[in-house]
Amino acid sequence: MSPFSSFRQVSGTNSAKPTAKEEFVSWRKLFSLAKPESNLLSLALLAQMVSVGTTMIFPMAVGKIVDIIQLPNSVDQLKWMASALAGLFVVGAVAVTVRVALMTTIGERIARDLRKQVFQSLMKQELAFFDGRQSGELVNRLSNDTSVVSKTLTENLARGIRSSVTTTGGIGFLIYLSPTLTVAALSFIPFLTIVGGIYGSYVRSLSRKLQDALASATQVASERISAIRTVRLFAGESIEVGRYTQRIEDAFQLAKKVAIAEGFYMGGGFFMGQASLLAVLWFGGHQVLQGALTVGQLASFAMYAVNVGFGVSSLANGYGQLTRAQGAGARIFAILDRKPCPLTGIEGLELGSSYSVSSHTPTLENDRPSLIFDQVHFYYPSRPQHSVFKGLSFQVEPGELLAITGISGCGKSTILSLLSRLYIPQQGHIYLNGYDINSLDISWLRRQIGAVPQDVVLFDGSIVENIAYGAGEEVSMDEIVRAATIAGADYFIRQLPYGYETQVGERGLSLSGGQRQRIALARAIVRKPKILILDEATSALDVESEASISEAVDLLRRKENMCTIVIAHRLSTLRDSNHVIVLNKGVVAESGKFEELIAKPKSFLSKLMLISEGHGLEAADDEKLEEPSRAK
C-alpha cells in the first residue's frame, strides 16, 4: 500500500462552509482577532472612557447651574461653573478626537490584516476546494465580512463600552438623585429587554439571509461583468439585468423587513423612553413642589434618564451588530482555520517566500526526465460518481514528443491537472524519473512543468509581465524575447504600439485568441521546463503559424531534452509526434506511431479524425467511442 494512500480521498481537512453549529463564532475567538492591536486599542478605549466621563458629569453640572442661577449673587459661582464646564468640553473634545482617529485606524489595520490572511489562506487551498464554490461568495468574505468584523472590534466595541458605562453610571446617578423616581424612570427596561431579545433573534436570522442574498447578487454581477463580451454577443443584457434585479430585489425585500422591524423597535423604544420621561417629570415635578427635590436635581435626573434610555437602546442595537459580526467571523474562520489537502494544497505560504520545501527535490538524471502513469484511477472530488480514469497507464520517454488525443471530455486536460498535482488520483501512481510525484516537493514539481492550458488566461498587466510570470522575477529581458520568439509572439509584439510594454487588459482580452496562446506558450517556455505540456495550445492559430511554432518548439525539445506532451485533435498537430495515445473510456485505447495508426481504417485514431472533420460519431461507425454525455 502506498504511503500516500491515506491522503487519497482527502480534499482538505474541513469545509469552508460553516456547519449549523459553526454559523456563529464565539466572542472570545472573534475578539482574538483584535489581539495584535491590543496596545493601541487600550489607548483608544482610555480616550473613550475619558469622553464618556465628561458626558456623564455634564447633566450633574447643568443641574448645579440651574440651582445656582436661582440663588441671589451667584454670578461668581456661575462664572466658575462655566469655566469648569468649558475645561470639561475641551478635555472631552480631545478625547473624542483621539478615540475616533485611533479607532478608525485600528479598524482599517484589522481589516487589512484579515484580508491579507484570508487571501493567503485561499491561495493555499487545493483546486478541489474552489470547484464547489463561487468566486463572488469568496470575494464577499474578503470584502464585506472582514469589514463587518473589523467595525465590530473597534467602533461597535467602543459604542458598546460607552453605552454600558452611560447606562450603569447613569443608573447610579439616578439612584443617587432619587431612588423612588428611578423606579419610574426605569420601568421601561424590562419591556425593552424582552422585546429586544425577540427583535434581536428575528433580525439575526434576517441578516444572515440578507448577507447570502447580497453575496448571490454580487456573484451574478461579477461573473456577468467579466463575461460582458458573451453577454453582448447573445444580446443577453436585458436577461442579465433582470437576473441581477431579481437577486438585488430579494436582498432589498429582506433589508426592508429588517428596516421595518428596526423602525418598530426604535419607535416603540422611543415611545417608552418618552413615556418614562413624562413619568419622571410628573412624579419629579410633584417632588419639587413638595420640596423633596430641587429644580436643578430634577433637570439632572431627566438628562440622566434620557442618557440611560439611549444607552439601553444602543446596547440592544450593538448586540445585533455583534451577532452579525459573529456570523461574518465564522465565515472568515472557516477559511482561516482550513488546512489545505497536504498533497495538492500549499501548507506553508508566507508573504514573499517560496513554499516550504518539506519533501524531495531530486536532480533529474542527465536532465532527461521520463514520465509514467501507472494504473491511474481518478474522479473529480466534486463529481465522485463519474470516473474519468479507470486504470490509465502510459509512459513518456526522455526527450519524447507524445501526442494525446481522444473524444472531447475523455480526460486529456485532466492529465495535466494530475501531473501538476492539482488533484491526486484515488488509485495508481505517477512517476517522474522513477519518483512518485506525491513524494516530491510540490513547488519543485510544478517548476519542472511548463504548461499552456486550453483556456489561456493572462493577467491584467504588460506583455512582459505576463511572460515573466512563468519564471519569477529573476528572468532577463533577453530570455523573455527568446521565449517569445520561439512561441512566434515576438513579431506581433513588436508591431504593437508599446511593444513588450503593451497592456493586455483584464484576462488578456485586448489581444486575439491566437496572440494570447502565443504569449502563454512564451510564458511556459521562459521557465525552462523539463516537461512541456501543450493542451490545444495552437488551436487558435492558422496551420502555417502552427507549423512554424511546432518546428521551433521541436528544436527546443531536442536541445533541452524536454519531455513534451501535446494534447490535440488536429491532424496537423498529431502528425509531428513520436508517439500517439488515444484515450477512451478512462484508459489508453490505442497507442503507437501516428502513421501506423492512421493507416488502419478501423483504428480509433482514424475514426477520431473522421469525427474531427465533422462527420460525427455515426460516421466513425463505432459504438466503442464514448460520447462524454454517455460517460458514467
Ligand SMILES: Nc1ncnc2c1ncn2[C@@H]1O[C@H](COP(=O)(O)OP(=O)(O)OP(=O)(O)O)[C@@H](O)[C@H]1O
Ligand atoms: N473541475 C472539475 N470538476 C468536475 N468534473 C470535471 C472538472 N473538470 C473536468 N471535469 C470532467 O472530467 C471529464 C474530463 O475532462 P477534461 O477537461 O479532462 O476532458 P478533455 O478530454 O480535455 O476534453 P476537451 O477535449 O473537450 O478539452 C469531463 O467529463 C469533465 O466534465
